[in-house]
Amino acid sequence: MDIITVSKLRKSYRKGQVQALRGLNFTVDEGEIYGLIGPDGAGKTTLFRIMATLLLPDEGTVSVDGLDVVRDYKAIRRRIGYMPGRFSLYQDLSVEENLSFFASIFHTSIEENYDLVKDIYGQIEPFKTRKAGKLSGGMKQKLALSCALIHAPRVLILDEPTTGVDPVSRKEFWEMLKRLRLQHGITIIVSTPYMDEAGQCDHIALMQDGEFLRLDTPSGIVGAYTDTLWAVQADDMHRLLDDLRACPEVLTAFSFGEAFHVTVREEARMQELAAYLAGLGHRRVEVTPIQATVEDCFMSLMKKSDEG
Amino acid sequence: MKKQFLSFLRKEFYHIFRDKRTMLILLVMPIVLMILFGFAITTEVKDSRVAILDLSKDEVTAQLRERIAASRYFSITAGEDNISALEASLRGGKIDVAVVFGEQFASELRRGGRPSVQILVDGTEPNQAAIRTGYMQQVLAAHLHTLTEGRGVSPFPGITPVVRTLYNPQGKSEYNFVPAVIGLVLMLICVMMTSIAIVREKEAGTMEVLLASPLPPLCIVLAKLVPYFAISCLNLTTILVLSVTMLHIPIAGSLPGFIAVSLLYILVALFLGLFISTVVRSQLAAMLLSLLVIIPTIYLSGILFPVESMPVALQCVSVIVPTRWYVDIARRLMIQGVELRYVWRETLVLLLMAGVLLGVSWKKFKIRLE
Numbered sequence: 001m002d003i004i005t006v007s008k009l010r011k012s013y014r015k016g017q018v019q020a021l022r023g024l025n026f027t028v029d030e031g032e033i034y035g036l037i038g039p040d041g042a043g044k045t046t047l048f049r050i051m052a053t054l055l056l057p058d059e060g061t062v063s064v065d066g067l068d069v070v071r072d073y074k075a076i077r078r079r080i081g082y083m084p085g086r087f088s089l090y091q092d093l094s095v096e097e098n099l100s101f102f103a104s105i106f107h108t109s110i111e112e113n114y115d116l117v118k119d120i121y122g123q124i125e126p127f128k129t130r131k132a133g134k135l136s137g138g139m140k141q142k143l144a145l146s147c148a149l150i151h152a153p154r155v156l157i158l159d160e161p162t163t164g165v166d167p168v169s170r171k172e173f174w175e176m177l178k179r180l181r182l183q184h185g186i187t188i189i190v191s192t193p194y195m196d197e198a199g200q201c202d203h204i205a206l207m208q209d210g211e212f213l214r215l216d217t218p219s220g221i222v223g224a225y226t227d228t229l230w231a232v233q234a235d236d237m238h239r240l241l242d243d244l245r246a247c248p249e250v251l252t253a254f255s256f257g258e259a260f261h262v263t264v265r266e267e268a269r270m271q272e273l274a275a276y277l278a279g280l281g282h283r284r285v286e287v288t289p290i291q292a293t294v295e296d297c298f299m300s301l302m303k304k305s306d307e308g
Numbered sequence: 309m310k311k312q313f314l315s316f317l318r319k320e321f322y323h324i325f326r327d328k329r330t331m332l333i334l335l336v337m338p339i340v341l342m343i344l345f346g347f348a349i350t351t352e353v354k355d356s357r358v359a360i361l362d363l364s365k366d367e368v369t370a371q372l373r374e375r376i377a378a379s380r381y382f383s384i385t386a387g388e389d390n391i392s393a394l395e396a397s398l399r400g401g402k403i404d405v406a407v408v409f410g411e412q413f414a415s416e417l418r419r420g421g422r423p424s425v426q427i428l429v430d431g432t433e434p435n436q437a438a439i440r441t442g443y444m445q446q447v448l449a450a451h452l453h454t455l456t457e458g459r460g461v462s463p464f465p466g467i468t469p470v471v472r473t474l475y476n477p478q479g480k481s482e483y484n485f486v487p488a489v490i491g492l493v494l495m496l497i498c499v500m501m502t503s504i505a506i507v508r509e510k511e512a513g514t515m516e517v518l519l520a521s522p523l524p525p526l527c528i529v530l531a532k533l534v535p536y537f538a539i540s541c542l543n544l545t546t547i548l549v550l551s552v553t554m555l556h557i558p559i560a561g562s563l564p565g566f567i568a569v570s571l572l573y574i575l576v577a578l579f580l581g582l583f584i585s586t587v588v589r590s591q592l593a594a595m596l597l598s599l600l601v602i603i604p605t606i607y608l609s610g611i612l613f614p615v616e617s618m619p620v621a622l623q624c625v626s627v628i629v630p631t632r633w634y635v636d637i638a639r640r641l642m643i644q645g646v647e648l649r650y651v652w653r654e655t656l657v658l659l660l661m662a663g664v665l666l667g668v669s670w671k672k673f674k675i676r677l678e
Contacts (some may be wrong), residue, residue: 088513104315
């Protein structure tokens with residue numbers, strides 16, 4: 001069953017000069033983790049704010065749990081847990097005071113819904129008298145999630161919850177989200193600029209310039225990738241990128257961790273590319289075939305949408 | 309709703325109590341201002357240096373001289389024997405006040421005539437000149453009153469001092485600063501602190517969470533205003549107690565009336581702060597806009613310069629300054645001691661301002677982010 005339905009959604013700023021959302025359509029199933037993946041400025045925050053009844057759409061409709069975000073905004077505000085891009089906590093209030101405040105404005109208390117948050121809040125409870133401003137990024141994130149969760153919402157809307165948080169906390173965070181979905185059946189819609197987090201979602205939408213490039217499961221998106229993809233490494237990585245991009249066999253070349261991911265023409269051979277690069281004076285050239293990741297798919301889709 | 313509100317209110321008090329700078333501004337500033345003003349006033353009137361030119365040299369002028377010397381406001385530093393020497397010391401800043409007794413002072417008084425006495429003051433600082441003149445007149449009149457009373461002779465016509473204010477003959481000033489301090493302090497606290505407190509939520513992003521919650525906007529606004537209302541009341545009390553105990557400024561008119569009008573003024577200032585918070589996005593902008601409101605207030609409210617002596621254009625502008633009306637009411641209630649019904653027009657203006665500001669803010673307060 002669909003818990004969120006978005007259709008023909010458009011939103012622009014500054015009297016239409018900036019098109020933030022250009023006609024979005026998608027649905028979110030009840031009880032799934034739906035990921036919105038895209039770089040800064042793709043329109044993720046605008047979309048989330050509309051779902052959280054904080055912005056009005058220019059065109060199109062959005063319904064959350066069967067309620068219209070414009071007409072029934074009051075009812076929706078009781079059913080969603082919204083966590084904005086920055087961890088919106090009161091820095092001068094302690095961990096416990098923050099959580100208890102957010103519980104009270106939703107007509108509940110920490111005790112009443114402790115079961116729901118104990119998995120997350122339990123981790124920071126030893127520091128409950130510490131001021132929120134003195135917490136580490138990972139702890140702030142856990143507190144903010146606890147605050148968004150304390151009133152047992154039907155839907156959690158999390159805007160870039162892992163931005164600015166260390167890799168270990170990021171991993172832990174996704175584990176927490178998965179447990180929430182499994183144990184409490186909460187629908188979670190989450191945005192992130194990190195492509196490597198896409199695999200944690202049930203469905204993802206790749207977003208760019210206010211449009212969806214593709215909506216699918218992570219494996220569906222990777223499976224639809226048809227290009228030949230190699231990872232290339234050499235000693236002088238800086239010069240390597242220029243040489244790769246100048247090579248007629250190479251279609252695209254992007255930096256990806258320690259290597260470059262290149263897509264090549266179908267008839268290209270790995271040995272030929274290695275020999276070509278060695279001929280240009282590169283030492284210790286390594287070319288290996290690899291499986292596409294969501295990021296490769298995103299790059300490829302982005303390029304196609306630019307060309308199209 | 310009630311539990312939500314109380315919880316929000318507690319949070320607001322936490323914000324205030326945990327920020328030392330805020331606390332300092334809120335609680336210490338009014339006291340410092342009062343002591344500063346009060347101290348300035350007491351040093352002005354005490355120990356004024358007096359020179360006496362006695363052309364009569366009889367027993368009455370001798371008594372008067374002793375009376376002046378005994379007063380805690382004056383100390384006689386010199387006697388001069390001609391008027392030009394007197395003026396020279398006045399001009400040279402050696403003395404603050406000069407008293408000239410006319411010839412045959414005692415016999416003139418005995419005959420029931422009008423002996424002449426002249427008081428010369430340095431009018432460079434009009435406040436001080438007016439106060440010194442007043443004190444000198446009191447000292448002289450009090451003594452002559454006892455003299456004539458004992459003999460069953462009416463003190464009138466008595467003597468009529470001829471007062472001449474030198475260097476600034478038109479000098480006009482008020483020293484009834486207590487209403488002005490209340491007017492300013494409340495403005496600062498209510499407008500600046502309130503607008504900053506609301507805008508801080510926008511800046512920190514917490515407003516986004518509050519708006520996306522079922523919290524009614526009225527609850528947010530009320531919880532923001534109530535603490536500053538309470539603190540303003542506390543400050544009002546402090547200032548009044550200080551002015552009565554430390555500065556011995558009595559409240560001449562009705563105290564409940566004065567408090568009622570002050571509470572109304574606090575509301576006007578709170579709503580002004582609320583209004584500012586609805587038009588700006590950052591704390592810095594809130595502070596600048598508040599200052600932009602408060603600084604003209606100092607000049608246009610009659611605290612420093614009388615409104616009547618301003619150019620007509622500025623007088624018209626001063627009509628929209630709430631402090632102008634409040635200071636006017638407060639001075640009349642506190643210093644002149646008139647009854648509340650004599651200031652109903654000014655009170656009505658404040659009421660109107662409160663209504664308009666609240667209405668506009670309420671309309672502008674957003675239930676969404678745009």
